[in-house]
Amino acid sequence: MNSYEEAPHGPDRDHRRPAGVDDKTVEALGALSKALETTERARGRLYDFHQLTGTADLQLDRAVQLLHEAGHPEWAEKVRSEVLGRNVIPGHWTFQIIEAYNATYYRPFQQLEAGAVRELAQGRDHLFEAEMKEDRRTPGHPHHTARPPDRAT
Template sequence: MSDDREKMSADHRRPNGSDDATVSAVGSVSEALEWVERARGHLYTFHQLMGHADLQFGSAADELRDAGHGDAADALEREVIGRNVIEGRWTFQMVEDFDDGYWTTAREHERRIRDDLMDGRRHVFEAEMKEDRRTHGERGHEATP
């Protein structure tokens, strides 16, 4: 490890005895979790979009009824408004199942692996990449805040 790496925050410095392959592998686990987090965000977006759409269908049914199209409004209310998005579930149930299942399990494993192999330190791989790529001594390229 170079003298410059000694300037890295202890929170991001690889633990003694950790080899490059381990740092890379743990970084890959963390990156996979980042993708899960992104997917979770999209799931919440889907949840909110579908909720908004259901409310919009409700408003549209009211407008259809006011315009004299009661049969169309009734059909919309009966067949679309309040309908399960997937069998037996509204989107809030999908979100809850995802959060309680896959997301929680993935986070627990990522944390355990980090704790076991990196002494709980986050982003060791990225911190080393920063150290390798920054221009030492240049403003905006400091090792730490």
């Protein structure tokens, strides 16, 4: 147990290690949380892929129009029939990839991490980070406070 757990100027209750939770458990929950955060970033990239691909597909409308106007109807038709609206992988547009990722991987991972925090740390999230913050704070420094002003406990 860390000495700052009961300190009046330390972390708020939600970020104090519950009694009986050992260092390895806090470290393991921190590693699990970090892995989920990395998955969040990967998911964001998937949404980037989805939006960029969709934007490109919509921009093809202008290319088709300009090819027609420039007197190249055969190229306009090739772009329209070969690329416009095409699946990005067999049978899938990007929204279907996101739906499958969310259902198959992201949501189960998110639920597992939340369950581990509930069961192993009484639902107190980010204990590893809260303890790291406390270890790195400079007592009395106005920009090293343990918590926001509105979190007195």
